[in-house]
Amino acid sequence: MSIHLVPDGLAGQRVDSAAARMTGLSRSRIDDLIAAGHVRLDGRDVTKSTRVLGGELLEVTLPEPASAVTVVPREVAGVRIVHDDADIVVVDKPAGVAAHPSLGWDGPSVTEHLAAAGFRISTSGAAERQGVVQRLDVGTSGLMVVAKSERAYTLLKRAFRDRTVDKVYHALVQGFPDPHVGTIDAPIGRHPGHDWKMAIVDGGRHSVTHYDTLEVFRGATLLEVHLETGRTHQIRVHCQAIGHPCVGDPLYGSDPVLAARLGLERQWLHAVELGFDHPGSGEQVRFTAPYPDDLAGALERLRND
Secondary structure, three states: OEEEEOOHHHOOOEHHHHHHHHHOOOHHHHHHHHHOOOEEEOOEEOOOOOEOOOOOEEEEOOOOOOOOOOOOOOOOOOOEEEEEOOOEEEEEEOOOOEOOOEOOEOOOEHHHHHHHOOOOOOOOOOHHHOOEOOOOOOOOEEEEEEEOOHHHHHHHHHHHHOOOOEEEEEEEEEOOOOOOEEEEEOOEEEOOOOOOOEEEOOOOEOOEEEEEEEEEEOOEEEEEEEEOOOOOOHHHHHHHHOOOOEOOOHHHOOOHHHHHHOOOOOOOEEEEEEEEEOOOOOOEEEEEOOOOHHHHHHHHHHHHO
């Protein structure tokens, strides 16, 4: 069971929408859990149209899975192929799409799209994530590389493990980080009270994030972030830890009012650049991905404030 305190900024929203925003699960998955009685608000059962008031305790329970996860080929709108060769395929992943299928997620995924599009992917790795050497959160857009050959899978996994891959993100955060250039070095592990949330915890995995300020707005700052390590939710957790959560990320303490004003329905976080030694040629390659419309629109609103 996962327990969440409903932010006041979500007051008035339907519980299915609020729960999806707070947990990262799809709204259809939340609707199924509500129908099965696995979602409660302050200890009472709800329907999907129940409105949250703010300050309530939202309880979400995921039942034990009945079977293993499988990849079912299906085309996914918005997935863009940035590069394709015999060894790798580089994808610009939209928000709302997972890297691969997983328990508790019934939305679309990159691996399902690649299967539907006829890509032959490395068979290394668990069945549902074959070829996947890195992952992006469902709510994070941007660049992913997937291995097509077995050699590429081995070399890329090693490169990510050895931290020789240059992973560059842009993140819009609340407030004004001080100093404007810095490093966050704090261990990350599973949050003790939340199934889908990470936190800075004693005994967590070593995690290092470097950031630099790109642009300052009224109430928010655009950062360029370089990941030295690659932990689950690392940027989101570290930004919350310094008191400047990603805009549009209520799971990690953002202000829903600001997100609504900017038209955001997910965290402002984009994997903008990816550089590594190509597993076939050995040459350094670098790929970039422009901001999607929702993130670009939020910046435009801030610039016009």
